[in-house]
Each structure stands twice: as structure tokens, then as C-alpha cells.
Amino acid sequence: MQFLQKIISELLENHHDISGLDIVLPGKRPMVFIKRILKEKQYEGLLPNFITIDELIYELSANIEIKGIALWLFAFRIYQKIDSAEDFSGFLKWFPTLQKDWDDMMKFSDDDQKILLWMLDEERIKNWGDDLGEGDNPRKRNLNFWRKMNEFLPLLKSELEKENLATSGMLYQEAFSKLEKFAEQTDRQFVFCGFNALSRVEEKLVRQLLRWDKAVTYFQADQYYIDDERQESGKFLRETIKWKEYNDSREFKWIENQFSQPKNIKTYEVSGNIVQAKFLPQILKKIPIEELSETALVLLDENLLPAVLDSLGVIQSVNITMGFPLKNLSFSNAVKKLFYLQKQQEKKSSSYYYADILPILEELPNDEKDSVIIRDFIAAIEERNIVYISRTLLTELLGNLSYFHLLQKPENYQAFLDLLIKFCYELKFKELDDIQYENIALFENVFKIIKNQLQPYNFDVKIETLEVLINQLVNSETIDFVGEPLAGFQIMGLLETRLLNFKNVILLSVNEGKLPLGNTQNTYIPFDVRKNFGLNTFLENDSIYAYHFYRLIQDSENVHLLYNALSSGVNTGEKSRFITQLEMESPHKIDNIIIENTSEPIAQALMKIEKNDEVMRLLSEWKKRVSPSHLVTYLYNPIDFYLNHILKTRETNEIEEELSQRNYGNLVHYALQFLHEPVKGKILSINDLENLLQQTDQAIDFAIEKLKHQPEFYDKGMNFIHKEIAKRVVRQIVEYDLQLVKNGSALEIIDLEKEINCDFYLDKNVPTTDKISFYGFIDRIDRLDGIIRVIDYKTARPKHLTINLGKNKDEKLPELFFRDDYKQALQLSIYKYCIKNVLNINPEYIEPAIWSFAEVNNGPQKLYFIDIEDSEVEDSIRNLIDEILNPDIPFEEKEKVSW
Template identity: 60%
Template sequence: VYISKKQFKEFLWELSYFNLFEKPMSVKEFIDLMISFCYQLKFRDLDDILYENISHFEKSFKIIKNQLTPYTFEVKMETLEVLINQLVSSETIDFQGEPLQGLQVMGLLETRLLNFENIILLSANEGKLPLGNSQNTYLPFDVRQHFHLHTFLENDSIYAYHFYRLIQDAENVHLLFNALSSGVNTGEKSRFITQIEIEDQHHEIEHVIIENSSEPINKQLIQIEKTAAVLQKLEDWKKRVSPSHLTSFIYNPVDFYLTKILGTRETSEIEEELSQRSYGNLVHYALQIIYEKHLGKKLSCNDLEFSDKELIEVLNQAIVKLNHQTDFYEKGMNYIHKSIAERVVRTILKVDKQLIADGNTLEILSVERNFENIDYYFNEEKTDKVSFYGFIDRIDRLNGKLRIIDYKTAKTKNLSIKEAKKEEEEEKLEQLFFKDDYKQAMQLCVYAYAVLNDTKYPDNFVQCGIWSFAEANKGVQNLQIFGEEEISRPLLDNPMKWIKNVIEEILNPANDFVEEVKQSW
């Protein structure tokens, strides 16, 4: 996670070892700091193993200090890191137990001249017991044999002697070996075990196979019953319904209930890389900063002319609005995300500039416009209703025609609603907005309904479209209802009934909220 120097100091300055994180004047000063830190740690309430660990680190640091002290040449921090890693990796903490009682952890050579009642021998695999052909020598096997030098055959004999001498007086012997035939750490049992199995007629030998197998997890899907308390919550929800609530329900009913009805939130994690959502917000905010300066006026090409430096400044303002540090975006993947965001913003400006250059008139009416208390009645008596609210990313006039634009990070999906020719198609259309592919179309229908019923805009027609950041050069891709791009109140009658079907499904006491599992391929 990228953290700026300033943030680092704000978060950690109270720590007793904060000076270890600051850039030292020299390597020798840094070693002194680490030795001092280890010394202070030893006065804390520690168990024996931790105390030993710290002491070994302290010893390693002192060895390096003593080695470097006589010399005056400069040592870099990178070199110090290599020295510490080399020295620490070769350190071992010996296991020392009480010789007359309890468990003794020993190497094979340490068992010489000692007898035990119970023995547990680990890693009794071929290649470890005996060690096999792994002598460090430049002399070939034949040369060593000719001159009567030790070869790996003699080593095998030595291992055989140690093994049989160890087990000769034991009452219970457990020989453990890895018998995996595939994957990582494949193994084969030691030849000594095979020898015992074939030749030993006097002892009882038991074979136990221990396998680490995992059963497939049968995940129980979450199901939330619509109790009286839940239904009361849903009645309260009807007073403030957002298009994003409906799309959330289509995606996963349980998530909709937990986040939109109960108001629970997922724990926010520190992002190491900019998430898809934060990337979308970055472009959103940048466009908002650019366009809100020109509200209510007809745009000219000069209004949308930005140098690279000016555009970077706009993106930095958007980053601050995201509550992120601009330092995060100076390197790594976040730098790439910022560069892509810059390119998307520039492409959107270019498309708008081209519209104006081609002789069209473009007037920005609002950015991030919120609407509230837009009522939709379920019955003719107007006793049952829901109230819509939400935010529209951009409302403008292109050649005098009102347009609603919703920015999306993802590509556009089905924005064309075709008229039903047969009765079966009519029934399918009734359930159209239950399909995941039509989420964007459903959102745009609610926005169109909200704007056409808002007293602020006297228009009888509106165009609705998605401007996808993934296909920014395509411009606004318009919603088409029965082949019409200019949407009127009568044209919205059917889509609003289908939206009503979704809302009634949410409110239906007979249907529980059941978790949807999305397949990832």
C-alpha cells in the first residue's frame, strides 16, 4: 500500500521504534539503532524462545558492526540488507531439553549410545535415510573406489548402522515418511523400511496412511424470510427508492436487503491498487470539475480545450475529492490507472468538441443532479405509490433536445427494448427488467421518468444514454424503446409497469430474499 511520508509520520510517530523507519544518516548509525532496539526488547515480558530469537538478532547486528568498524569506506543500505540476510539465515537456535524426562528432539547422530522406549522418526524417505548419492567431491566414483576412499556406499552403511542401532531396544517405533507420488514434495519410503517389511518376522508392523483430503464445501445459500419486521422496513423503503436499489436486487437479493434495507456496509479496505469503483469515481469527479464551470451556457470548442498540464491538475483535484493522496499515483499500477483516466476524460472532451465543431449546439444544464420525491402510483386511486430519488451524472441540451447521460465504467449492455409481436413475447417483456442484461436500460427508464415529471424541465421528450468509459470514443449510446430514441411519458408507460413488477417482487411477502450465486468463468 502506497503511503506518503507525511501520512507515515502522522500514523506512526508515537511508536517507540519509529526512528527505525526514518532514513538514517549512515549504515553504522542504523546498526546502532537496531542493536539498541533489540536490547530494549529483552527487558519486556518475553517467553524463552522469543528472548533467544531477539538475542540472536542482536548478536548478528553486533558481528556486522564489529566487521565494519575498522573500515572507513561507505556501505549502502542495500549492502547492509544483504549482509543481514546472509548472517541471519545461517543462525540456528538449538533445542535443549531435559535429558532424563519428556520429549527429546534430536538428530540421528545425537542418538548414538542412547536407548529409547518410544521413537518417532521423521522424514524416513529415500534420499534422506540414507542420504543417497550426494557427495561433494570432484573425484568420480570409480577413482574413489580404486584408491579405497569413502564413497556414498560406505555412507549408506553408516546410516544403516545408526538406524538399526537406534531401534534395537525400542518398544514402539513410528517411522514417518512422505509417500506422495505427484505434485510438490514427492517421496518414496526409505529402503530400510522395505527391508524391515520383507525380513522382520518377529514384530507386529502396522501401516497407517494419513491423507490430507478436503471434502467439497456445501455452501448453504443465505435466505431471509420476509417477517413482519422486514415488511415494515420495506414499507419505509418505498418512500425512497433509487434505481441503483433495483439493479442491486436483480444482481443479488440478499445484498440488496443487507445494504439497502438494513443499511449495513462492507468494511472498507485500504486499496493497494485503485479498484474499479474508485477508478470510475476518479473519471466522474474529473468530468464534474470540468463541466460544472460551464453550467447554463452554450459550449464552445475553447471551453473544452485543456493542455496536458491543466488536465493533470483536474485529475489531481479529483484525487483529493476521492480522499486519496496524490503521491499514490506517481508510480506503479495507480500511475497507469491515472493515465487511463486521463485518456478517457480527454476522449470525452474530444467527442463533445467534435459535436460543437460539426455545428451542433451543446448546453450543459446540470452535473450530478439529484432528484427526490418523484412519485409513481401503482393504482388508479393513487393510494399505493413509491417515491424515486437518485443522481443523474449529466443533463444537457444537444441542438435544443434534452439529454440524460449516465457514465458507466463497464461497457453498455442491451439498451434496445423491442416491441412484442406475439402474446408469448408480451409475457417475456413483463419480466424483462428481471434480466441482468437490462439493468442499465431500467436505470435510464427511471431517470427519464424522473426528469419528465420534474417541474424544472418543461420538455415532453427526452433522450437517455450511457457513456461508457470502456468505449468512450463511441460517445453517448442511447436507450431505444420500441425503436424510438426520443422518449415521452406515454412511451414510458410499459417500461414503468415492468419496473413496478420488480418492486412488487421485492415487496411480495410470499417470496423470501434468496442469495444469488454468480458464476465466474
């Protein structure tokens, strides 16, 4: 803390007792270090009075500061006298920004009314001679806006003064008029430490006190950026040096020459924000343990704090100056989603979207009873694929949830606030970790503050507006860390580094837009108007950031600057121009290091399962009930076969917002089953089939009910299209059958969803116990002109149903079904084998076929083997099963091909 050491040393030299001094600081943090320095110097007197410059200026005002929500509510009540048509929600969209502009006007200019008139006159000049018409347009809105502001803001100031209240800008404006008298009459001695950019009021305060010899000033400047007019970091101090108060009898203190001293400066180009935190331990390993208390980590992006803390396992003592943002915690996210849900209810929605409900239930703390209710709720909506939940159904499924009332539409905002306060209060008595408890307690306090602030006002507040008010408080709230500020590795934001110096400095996210912030000012006052009236623009703000940056590193020996080079989201991947300035202008050699993502790639080794005794035992169990689809799965990927059909693992259900291909197939299946079931077992007539055509809509409704889907799931969007396509496919199948009958064919539907069970002997010559038992369901078995058709419905197009192995038949036949492109032929062949054996039908009269919904007008496309006997087909099936059961052939994962 070299700068503070110098200040205290000089003060103790000039004052035996410094208890009568007022030490004025930019912030509170340096107080702790000053006290330590005084202790080290064995100072035994009373401590001086520590005060910030804002507090000093506020002392000069007789009014009380009003800000935030209290100011917004007060201002809205006054604005209603100007424009009673605008509601509070609309008012909040522009007033907070205008209020900051207004405070700037009063802090930096002589007369805020002059700027307001300027803005109005500028709009008048822009529109001079033009007819803006009667309708609404941007130019007319701007003119009316500044006309209202010239009336509203003076009225607001007058009303605030009547109540002895003032905004920050009003306090500064009032103090400005009292500065000369205060400087003349006060008997206090002030010490101003480490200031850089001063407002008009602050500058006059310091200069008046200097003229009356009631103040001393200490600035931390460096020749590097003071002597160079191009250096924006020295912009304000170069102006301060020119004050006439600094002369032969009062020198400007101090201009050092530290920046040009030898330094080790390294920049790190890192791919991704989190990688910066992951690489941090590599830097810290090179810093001696005894120097960690002289090391500062400066986070230019507060969102990196959790990742940084996760990476600091090697550090024993850490002091975190910046608080953990409340808005980033799980309970905060749940409250945010709860308000979003209520906004949807405010729009008079008749149902709840499942994705609005689930995150709230998952992120709020739940006891065992609530957890059971939530599990049952999730299981119910997943089983029935409920995307939009009616109010009645929500009450049925979640009505016993302890906080169910929070999910319902409240009577008004007061009732909702009362529910939230009660909910937070009751939560604090449950088992919570410390962070959860702090999070909930802070929210409870925020809800109470909002309720108390709104109570005196008699106007309606929408849930959306209530959310804005709560966010205003929550976004500025942090959970403070408990630590020893004078020891250990220091983690802080850039502003917390003011007046402090460290031997080792590490900055993360040194990106353009983070350092400096750039042209991100949210203001209604154009750049040229701000410049003309002396208000800060983004250029002045950049100069302030530049000073903080250069001042921080000027006394450091080792500087590490990390920036995210990855362009993603709002991040441009562009390093800060301050790094470029160091590289091009500074006397130091900058080491540039590129950090690749250090995470190890996920192992790509394909899974392999040896067939040990336990696996063989499971395979023996599997042989008792084998579906043709099991063999198809094996063809696709043996590992999937092992996991799904041997270990019997199952994928979790997921709610489909758009109908899946599988459920689309089921929709058609069930509809056809509904139509054909009443006419099963009879020779179909033209009248029968025409009647079926009339029942298509009813059949689809039946299928939807059987799928346990809600009818409204199909009311709009792609699901409506899927339903209409399914309806058309069902009609086309019935129409195809109708055309056959009209052409004189005899068609009889024998069975639907026919369950088959048949034994398949692995040694065809000796029927023994060495067998497998096939089972399955055949979608449709019918008789067309004496031929038994075994029909399997498919959503996909049929392929490779005509099989001709040609001259290489003997070579290819044994491994015919070892290829997944013959999966449909394999399934149909098994169906034919089972029908032949179970129903004792001559295979010559059995015709297995695929009826594809994608090519429905082509009818059932039959399986046809050219010059291949049924017995040879069965031998090929045996070969596939033998491989599955072979203990020497492991299950090996097939490499997935990406197209």
C-alpha cells in the same frame, strides 16, 4: 534403552567402581538415560566422566577453537592482505562454504595443502594452452580463486596459530600428531559407545587406545545390514569390524539380530505436510498410555513442530528434545522484514513501499499508544491509496511511534545495532508472553554478540552484511522446552535418537531429500576430488543417515513412517528410498496406507435470510432512501443486497497497487466534471470545446487530487497506462461533443452530478404513504437540439439497451427487471422517471443513455423500448420492489457461476 542397558550391565560386571571411566558418547543426550540406568541398578559409587569425542580431541590441542562470525572476521582481515579490493559482503558469499571444505580437508586427509594444490593444478590443466584473455570469465575466475586460496589458507592457518586459535579442522589436525603419545602416556580408561562413521583422527584415536588396552568399544550393529554388502547402512561398521585390533582376545561388540524379529511396520501416504500432524493423534490413540514413554516421534522436518504440538492435546506428558527454531517466531519475522526495509533504504530509495512497512508494524509488540498511531497510519494510507510513502509523510504519520527511529536510515551499522539493542531491552519491560520474551531476549543477546565481535575491526559493514551475520546466529538458535527427559512421549530429531531405542517409533516427512538429504552438499570440491582424498561425499552422508534409520527401527516393535505425497514448492512428493528398500529387501510385511485429507469440506449451502420482523423494520427504513444501484445489487445477488444496503455492512479498504476498475471510472468522471463545470448552463461553441481539449492534462491532475492519490502512483507501470487511457477517453468525449457542434447541433450541459430525490408510489392508482424515495446522482444532463439527455457514464460496455419483448410481451413484461442483464435499462428507467417528475419535463423529450468509456467513440447509447409504454416500465420496477418487500420471499444467495 536396550543398548545402553547392555553397556552399563557389562561395565558393572567388569568394574566394581566405574567412577574412573571416561564414557565417550556421540552427543550429550544419552547421559541422562545412563544415569537413570545406574540408579535402577542401585549403583552407589561416583559417576563416571561423560565426554563427547569432539571434546576429547579438543583436549589434545593447546589452541582454542574459533568459529562462526569470529572466524569470518579474523579471516577477512587476513584475506585483505591477499586481495584488498574485495569487501566483507563479497567475502561472506564464499568463505563459509570454503571454510567447511577446508575443515573437511584437515579432518579426513593427510595434508590439506595437497588438496589445495590439486585444485589449482586441475584448473591449470583445464586451461592449458588456452588464452583466457584480459576480461573476466568463469574459467579465469576459478583459476584465480584457487591460486589465491593456496596463498590465503596457509597464511590464515599461520596467523591463527600465532594467536593460539584454531578452526575445528586445525584442532583435529593438531590432535592427530599427538594421538600416539597421548595413548601411550594416559592413565585414563575410555569407553566408546555407539559410534558409526569415524573421521581419520577419531579412528586413529580409538585404535591407539585399543592397542594400549586403555579403551573398550561398544557398537550397535545388526546382522541384517552387516552381512549384506549392498546395505549402505552398514558401510562404516563393516570397515570397523576389519580393524586388526579386533581379534580372538578382543571381540567386536555387538552384532545383534534384532532387525529381523517380528515388527509391525506401516507406511502412510499423506497429502500435505500439515495433514501428517493432523493424523498423528489417530496413531497415538492405538498406543497404550503406559507405552507412551517408550514412544518416540522423530521429526525429519523441524518446521512441523508447531503443527505437531497443536495436534497433541490428547497427550498429558511430552518431552521435546529439539528446540523451537527462533527463526520461525513472529518477532524474528519482524526483524527480518526490518532489515529488508533498511536494505531498501541503503539503495538510496527516496520513499518507502507500504508493504515493507506494514508487516513490521503488525508483527512487533505494540502498546496502546503505538497501536493507535499505527491504526491512524493504516487508515490514512488506505484512504489516500498511498503505495509509496515519502520520508516526509512517513515522519508526519509515524513520527510519534516509539520505535520510529528503527524505520529511518541509520548513520552506520554501529548506530543501528545500538538502536536494536536499546529497543529489545525496553521491550522486555512491556507485557509479553513467555515465548515473546525469550525471543526478544535472544535477539538482544545476538545483537550484543555481533557488536562485540565487530568492535575490534575497522572496516565498513553494510546492512545486508549485518543481516547475514545476524542470520548466522539466529538460524542456529532455538528456544529450549522445559520438560522431564525421562518420562512421557518423546519428540526429537533423528540425530537425537543416537544410542536410544524405543518400542514405538513414528517418523514424519520420510521423504527423499529429508531422509536421506541426497546430493545437497554445499562445497567447492568436486565429487571425484573428495573421493580421491577420502573426504566425505553425499554417498557417505547417505550411509550415515541410513544407519541412523535402520538402527532406530531395529529394536522397535511398531514403526509408523509418514511421508508427504503432495508435490508443492520444494517438496517433490517422493517417498524416501529407505521405505522402498524396506518394501523390497526386508523380511517384514509392510502395510501401505493412503490417508486422504481429513478436513471437512466447507459447507456449500447457499445463504438464506428469512424476513422476520426486524428485517421488515430495516426494509421500512431502507424505503426512505433507495438508490437505483441498490436494485441492481439485488438482481446480482439478494444476499449482497441484504448485507450491503439493509445491514449496511462495508468491506474494508485495501490499498490498490494497480488502479481498480472503479477508481479508473472515477478518474474519468472527475476529469470530465472539472472540464464541464465552467461551461455548464451555456450553449457550447467550438471555441469552448477546443479550450477544454487544451485542459485535459490539468483535468486528470485534478481527478488524481480528488481521489487523494499521489501523483507518483501514476508515474510508471500499468497505472501510467491507465492514466494515459483515461486522458484519451476524456479527450475523445470532448472531441465527440466538438464534432456535434461543428455539424450544427446545439449542445448545452444543464447539470453535472445532479442529485435526484423523488417518490415512487407502490400503488400507481392511489398515491399514499406506501412509497419508496429514490435518490442518486446523474453524471450528466444536457440538452441536444431540444432533447434532454440523461447520461450515465460506465466503464463497462452497454448491453440490452434496446428492449423488444415481441409477441410474449404480456408474459415477460411483469418480470422484465428480474434479470441482471437488464440492470442498465433498470437504472436508466429510474433516472428517466425521476427527471420527468422532478423537472416536470415531457417524457417524449427525455432520452436516457449510457456513455461507455469502452466504446467512447459511439457516443451516448440511448435506452429504447419497442412497443412498451413508460407506465408499463414503471409497473415492472414496482414488481421488483414488491418482491424485495414481500415478507414471504426470503433473501436467498445466488450460486456463483465459474467460467
